Amino acid sequence: MSRIGVFVCHCGENISATVNCQKVAETASGYEGVVHSVDYKYMCSDPGQTLIKQAIKDKNLTGVVVAACSPRMHEPTFRKACNEGGLNPFMCEMANLREHCSWVHDKGDLTTEKAIDVVRTQVEKVKRNQPLTDIKVPVTKTALVIGGGIAGIQTSLDIANCGHKVILIEKDPSIGGHMSQLSETFPTLDCSQCILTPRMVEVAQHPNITLYTYAELESLDGFIGNFTAKIRKKAKSIDEKLCTGCGLCTTKCPTKKIPSEFNEGLGFRPAVYVPFPQAVPNIPVIDRINCTYYIKGKCKVCEKVCPTKAIVFDQEDEIIEVAVGAIVVATGFGIKQPDFFPEYGYGKYPDVITGMQFERLASASGPTFGEIKRPSDGQVPKKIVFIACAGSRDEAKGIPYCSKICCMYTAKHAMLYQHKVHGGESTVFYMDIRAAGKNYEEFVRRAIEEDTVKYVRGRVSRVYEKNGKLIVKGVDTLLGAMPVEIEADMVVLATAGVANPGAEELAQKLHISYDGYKFFAESHPKLKPIETNTGGIMVAGACQSIRDIPESVSMASGAAVKVACLFSQNELTREPLIAVVNRCAAPLYSTCVGCFLCQSACPYQAIEREEIKDRSGKLIKSIAKVNPGLCQGCGTCVAFCRSRSIDIQGYTHDQVYNEVMALLNEY
Amino acid sequence: MVLGIYPGCSLKGSSREYTESVLAVAKAFDIEIKEILDWNCCGATAAHNLSKELALALPARILALAENQGLDEIVVPCAACYSRLSGTQHELNQHPELKSKVVEAIGMEYKGTVGILNIVQMIDKYITPNIESKIVKPFDHKLACYYGCLLVRPKEVLKFDREEDPQSMDTLMSKLGAKPIDWAFKTECCGAGLTMSRTKTVARLSGEIVKDAADRGAEAIIVACPMCHSNLDMRRKEINEYNDQKINIPVLYTTQAIGLAIGLDRESLGLQRHFVKVEI
Amino acid sequence: MSEFEPKVVAFVCNWCTYAGADLTGTSRIKYATNVRIVRFPCTGRIDYMLLMKSFAEGVDGIIVSGCHPNDCHYTSGNFQARRRWIVFRNLCDFMGIDIRRIQFSWVSAAEGAKWADVVNTTVTTIRELGPYTDYKKVANYFEKEVSHG
Structure with a gap:
């Protein structure tokens, strides 16, 4: 006979403001099998939990229903409390009265009625719960880090320094990411490459880090502690073991006029190239799309000049399979190409450039060696206009969010311009200045006050070219919406930061969620900003939302700690909510008839064939058997099974059926 | 049909x-x-x-x-x-x-x-597909295609062309053999209904439009709206006063340009009714 | 007589729609009280005979909702659910159940507003269709005539 305890939480006023909690508790006390039913202000608090533990002991409870917030929030808390009270943790269920009831409905009888219904379903469910024990699984103490920007670099170094193995993969020929392209960094104006490149070298030399550049994740199987990742190492057409990085091939390559990705199209690179001089590893790749040999079948100049015979034209992509226990996704962000902003003339006028292009112009390693020269004619612009929010916070352009970093880098750009071009005039059009961060506001003030950057609060409606000048038409909203027209020599657009083009595809390979903008979704916006909903996979840096360098680095270190925690255990416990095939006495052994439809439905190959033999070894019956290490508990097999022989713990037929019937019969 | x-x-x-x-x-x-x-x-x-x-x-x-x-x-x-x-x-x-x-x-x-x-949609749907064979006199002129404010807006409703830098008329004119220019006033306001009550404002707004087109060497301005046409054509005297410059580039409707290209009679296209003489 | 309050049961997956409905709550978006959510690990787990049984027991409308195609936490459970749904539609038709009473949708963990929308649309539709009584008659008939007679 069940002895169920019901505990209704007010959640301060979050639930009790719209739901009559006392009535819920009273009604529940009348249900068959319920021997204890109370309501309390904060069930998750220490006294609240004590209430549960005490009741388990005093009333000898066999099951507990906590009617409170979402189980996704506090199920672990209450299961732990039950365990401490001496009840199997899986004998506890939660009725979601907050997210699914009090927060979405107005105060009234219907809302309380719904709350009562939800509690009843869980009472009926918990009566049919079975005590379960956690499953222990081993942990592979190697981490996979996807993305070699500053976040990926930081997290790799931190994990490696904890003594664990790291595999770092980067899709480009070199690690470094966007940070390697930057000139100077706000708010200190220290040189980006000077602080980054030592870290890049450290990654390459770290005994615990295996670095695969020009490589992408092909597929991922498995689960927390036990993933199998397939990595596609794209063919570099170079034998990495033989190449010494002498660079002879890159200087002799006859195809020299390919727009350089690293320089954002403002400079050129040959077909065999290293993206930038400080690249790690310092090994070139052949860009097969632009290489004369791959297009026309002849050339091979690089092969002739290579002193170590490292050029391998027929090299193929290589698939490497690795076993890892945790994954950190640090794939960074993309920059929205401003061609969706035709009124600003990007693409039409060469002197309308993006913020990233300005970084390259301002960078000492850039195409102009740090001199601000405009792309069209190489002249130093005397007047320059920066348009902050080119796309961001603009619902009409599909990007309602704030890209966060633009206010700061625009101030930096204007400042760098003023430092480099004496007597130059710079104007920033802005909506608001968002400079929240340590020393950020002071930095912007410095740009305005010391470096005399003119800030105009208003939007720009159009940029067009007239008599060799770029006419910027805007409005000054602080001067009563007065129209402003500036004849500029160059215009810089602070274009919106967006998710990487491949983000969606990667999320699907990893089975992690992503938001409407294709940024990866964290498990909880406040309390689990680094974990994803998939155990063992963390996110770091701008792939989760646009972040600046200090934030990316701290998030990366946070992710490293999460990985290190995981690797500090030799065994992981997993929830035993997995499928089982029923067994019974001979001569039936199981109702399973061995059709193995479940096997074809299982996405994890978790279903094996079990042969039941008699003493003489003669086969009596073949039935399905679930490998508990592989089963993830999706339950697809359950819906497939025609003889109802396979069931899923925690969501059994019996539980779910009675849950639904409890709703309908007393509705 | x-x-x-x-x-x-x-x-x-x-x-x-x-x-x-x-x-x-x-x-x-x-x-x-x-x-x-x-x-x-x-x-x-x-x-x-x-x-x-x-x-x-x-x-x-x-x-x-x-x-x-x-x-x-x-x-x-x-x-x-x-x-x-x-x-x-x-x-x-x-x-x-x-x-x-x-x-x-x-x-x-x-x-x-x-x-x-x-x-423009009508032309795109029913005329453009058969236009090539009918062109007898390619409309070989530098043109400023002027869309005005209402043809492409609001985008959510009309779902027609890019609202800030529309292209449909330019594409159409290229098919007639013309060379549409890149200019800045495609969708700027001409002054619209203020033509009677605040003529000076209209002269200024339309004046900027006509001047930019002329400065960039347009031989004609192409429009798809009678309101734009009146302001740019009928108000040319005020426009020229505003600009202090005599600009005599004509303003043609898209259909008039097509008519000329396929060799229709000038009178049947109503060209004689314009204030600014059409000499192309 | 008071207005007809439809009984709607939502069968949702834990990873997308349940979390999406949680987000509706965190975002304080209001929706009709008529819906009761039953949590499953995955839409692939949902046995459609349970839907049929729900109709027999007097539900007026049903929502089945999971992750968007390709976004399933378990790779392919939502595809299985969709395949089953196609067959189940035909069965409903055959059984004389108006398929407008079943709303099949994808609501991701980020689509709090969409969840409210799905619930409200379904409740409105069911309100228009009125209470579901036909199958109950059949069920009663079977109970009396078949099991006792």
């Missing part, structure tokens, strides 16, 4: 040449144009300043008439009328309660299913 037409007030009055050229070109391409009978004012800029229901009821009546007269698709050459009619259809489809209110007001059945085309 049969296509309905909603002329609106301008096409019957100040912009007779627009009507003439639309009909002449349609005829050349075997399109039968049927005017909606008993049509009324679209409400223009006045109605929606007074009452939302009125601003919806007026265009709804026109659309209901078209439906009842068996027209599946209509062309609305005036950009302002086009914007009103499309906007109304969109709004009523979105809000059934408004629809029933409006139906009651107009006392007619209204389904909201008539296809509404502006002049």
